Amino acid sequence: MALTACSSSGSKSGSSASGNTTLKLLAPDYGTAGGPDSSQKYWQGIADDFHKANPTITVQVQTIAWTNWDQVATQLQNKQYPDILLGDAPQELAASGLLYPLTDVMSASTISNLIPVFAKQEESNGVAYGAPFTTSSRALFYNKKLFAAAKITDAPKTWTDIQNDAAKIKALGNGTIGYGLPLGPEEAQGESYLWMLGNGGGYVDSSGKYAINSAANIETFNFLTSMVKAGDTEPSPATVDRKDMWSAFGNGTVGMVGGSGALIPIIKTAGKLQTSDWAVTTMPGKSGPLTQALAVHDDITAFKSGGHAAQIKQFLDFAYADKYQIQFDNEYSLLPATTSASKSLSASDPVAAGFLATVPNAVVYPTNSNWNTVKTKIQQSIGTAAQGTDPSKVLGTLQTFASSN
């Protein structure tokens, strides 16, 4: 035990006398560990190509499954820093003084190729500390088979449509779920945001201050509560995680669910729905479809602890090539983070093109420096506001937490 702890804590990754450098890269596994789609393979491929071109730099790749992602927090809490991390937004890491500014670790030409709406998200006090690497945008997936069985002809456009359609689909019986509402700890902040946006609400107001308990948001959760009570959703949404709801949709038992491109491989793997059995539409809002999609991104950040800014710069410029961006998006049905890769992907992939068209105008998560902590709290508790606890109370507690921490 003690031995392993000692040997792995050498965070000053080796610069040996001969001038060789080892960079540690830590990334989530978007596929299955050990499987053919494991991100370990993707990154190892880039690392090998890079080593061939730059023999003095070796990149050591480690990937961790999303479901075990809290291990990364533990690693950081124990001060075992990687050189390069793919994961959450940089603000909180930057506030702790752990990161290089982006300009130190990425050349200007690569930075200017990042999609502007996401690149802006990397800033703390006007300085960017990270770069988006992969992105996705949210829309409503619906099961055309179930829609036909319930005699629904049009895709839903408003909350009322969702409510009526969900009631009809639920009435089909056999455990069919009308609208899948995953408000469990895995990604409650995303599902909630989709609904808040439909009522003109959100986590922050126009000035960037937290407004979690705004009247619009409370009204949104009152509406969700009424849907849950009527049985239009799965029972007890506050305990249901997104991955479970997505695999239920893949199994053909859910009428509608909010999803991103990442849901498509899940549907394909389940093999219950043909491509013609499901469709994607803009997420409905209270009185009409959302005019702005919710887009999310996972970011690259570079840690100062190893002192390898120059080598990290070489590697990141290399890894942001269109080739690798598009390889990643084809592998996981996600979207690129660079303008040039978006262009070539839009030309070749109509589904991705549909999602990409919404990106320039997309809404994103707040960039307040404590957002990661607030997000954790939201994931833990916001679901209760749709499941019997008074929304004004739940959202009020979150607001107090967000503005006092």
Add this chain to the structure above:
Amino acid sequence: MTQTTHADVLGPASDPGGDRRPPRRAGRLARALAPLPWIGPATGLILFVVIWPVIAMFQTSREHYSSLGVLMGSAGWNNFTRLFDEADLGGVVMRTVIWVVAVVALTMLISLGVAQMFNKEFPGRRFARWALIAPWAASVVMTSIVFRWMLDPNNGVVYVLLKQLGLVKNFNTTDTGWLGNPTDAFWCAVFVAVFVSIPFTTYALLAGLQAVPADVYEAAKLDGASPLRTYWAVTLPLLRPALLVAALINVMNVFNSFPIIWELSGGGPGSQSATTTIFMYQLKQSSIGEAAAMSVVNFGFIIVIVLLFLRASKWNSAED
């Protein structure tokens, strides 16, 4: 340094004089320290494994850590104020008390009956005794996950059975949402906790029952005591040491139990089915300091339980 100087100054003058006092004192000291090689490792281990973490926990509870584990300075009593301001805390503490009392009481009652049965000769007793070990031998996490799948709202085997019996109308409705409903989830967790606690308790009580000498029962029989009276006046008092040990070990185990509730409901929705142990873990995800404050409070509860245990065992040995 000082020692060397001391020796340099005094050494040449005092040595030839043959003052015997210092060596004698050293001898006494050596004798006092003689057991050290034997108790040293154990003491060291306790200091390292028990005392040091406790000190670290107290320190952490007074410090302000960012959620990334970077120390941001002292927090004074802020972590405690924030903990006590948590709207969920009252419910969590109440639930913890109910959790401990309900699980331990049910476990003790059921185990008394099972132990009594296992103490009688019956065909297949050996097999039954072995079978009871299974829930004990299986990992608690594994058992909990099995129960979670048995209660899956979409196709859990418990609901399938209930549906075939006509008690549940449809899957994925509130009928099959036990684990999502805080009250139901809590009582499911109590059931699982009792299930995994029974084997140990039964064996502890069975050992106690086997230690009761047969002639006491003979005497009771000769005096014409009814079976109920015999049980009340002979068996239970003689079983008291075993009962006491079993109860107290269970209280501590159950109070600290994390995996059952965590696997069944994650303490959710929100913290509505969490005990203090689960709540501490939930707090850790957003605030390390506040979680440490919750740990300190938990530590206080444990100290109280230990004191009660010491008192009870004193009362036990005094009466015996």
